[in-house]
Amino acid sequence: MAVMEIIKEGDPRLRQKAHKIKSPEPGLKKIAEDMHETMDVAPGVGLAGPQVGIMRRIIVIHLAEDYAEEGSPELRLTLLNPEIVKGYGEEVGIEGCLSIPGWVGEVRRMTSITVKAMDLNGRSVRIKADDFLARVLQHEIDHLDGILFVDRMDDDAKLMPDSDEDEAVSA
Numbered sequence: 613m614a615v616m617e618i619i620k621e622g623d624p625r626l627r628q629k630a631h632k633i634k635s636p637e638p639g640l641k642k643i644a645e646d647m648h649e650t651m652d653v654a655p656g657v658g659l660a661g662p663q664v665g666i667m668r669r670i671i672v673i674h675l676a677e678d679y680a681e682e683g684s685p686e687l688r689l690t691l692l693n694p695e696i697v698k699g700y701g702e703e704v705g706i707e708g709c710l711s712i713p714g715w716v717g718e719v720r721r722m723t724s725i726t727v728k729a730m731d732l733n734g735r736s737v738r739i740k741a742d743d744f745l746a747r748v749l750q751h752e753i754d755h756l757d758g759i760l761f762v763d764r765m766d767d768d769a770k771l772m773p774d775s776d777e778d779e780a781v782s783a
Contacts, residue, residue: 613649616664621712627758630662630669633692636732640670644690644732647672656710658748658783660755663711669693671752673783679744687745691737694729694753696722705747707761708774709783718769719761721747751783 619625633640643666651659651672661670673689701723708716725746727739741749751761762771 613645615653616646616650618650618654618659618663618710619665621709621760621762623711625662625665625667626711626755626760628662628667629758630660630667630756633668633670633730636692636730636734640668640692641732643668644670644672648674648688648690651710654710656783658752659710660752662755662758669756671749671756673745673748673752675745675748680742689739690732691727691729691739692731694727694749694756696725696750696753697728697738698726699746700724704766707747707751707783709751709761711755712760712762714774715771716774717762717765717771719747719751719764720766721750721764725749727753748783 647659647664650664651674657675658673661668671691671694675687677686678684699722702720703723704718704720706716707719723746724742727749729737731737
């Protein structure tokens with residue numbers, strides 16, 4: 613496995629739409645492994661292909677044990693071509709981004725979503741996600757469409773320095 617360079621805001625690739633993956637070829641597993649390692653080292657909870665210069669619709673997510681509530685299991689996901697097919701509810705929460713290090717902002721997101729995607733074996737998967745997982749999935753799927761969290765901030769919301777980067781949740 614290898615740690616990849618995370619592209620920072622200002623790089624035009626972050627504003628481009630990623631290409632759909634027709635079928636998972638063998639090299640994609642290595643890319644996914646490298647993305648997971650990169651995200652873990654950063655540290656972050658999610659990473660999308662465009663953030664590491666891979667202009668394909670792939671995201672990885674890693675949420676620690678107890679991320680949702682005490683007793684919830686650790687979650688590691690690799691999703692190809694993820695898309696939100698259903699969503700409801702709304703809440704504002706603080707988000708950061710590995711491509712905009714040191715900054716956070718309040719972003720309005722759906723509280724519950726259903727995502728359809730493909731796994732690395734080419735099988736269709738559906739994920740029903742609430743709260744934090746729903747937020748992370750929406751953030752990463754936005755990256756695949758060239759959208760950054762700052763684009764989702766309300767007009768009166770302000771970008772703030774991340775006062776405690778060790779505690780920040782970045783995706």
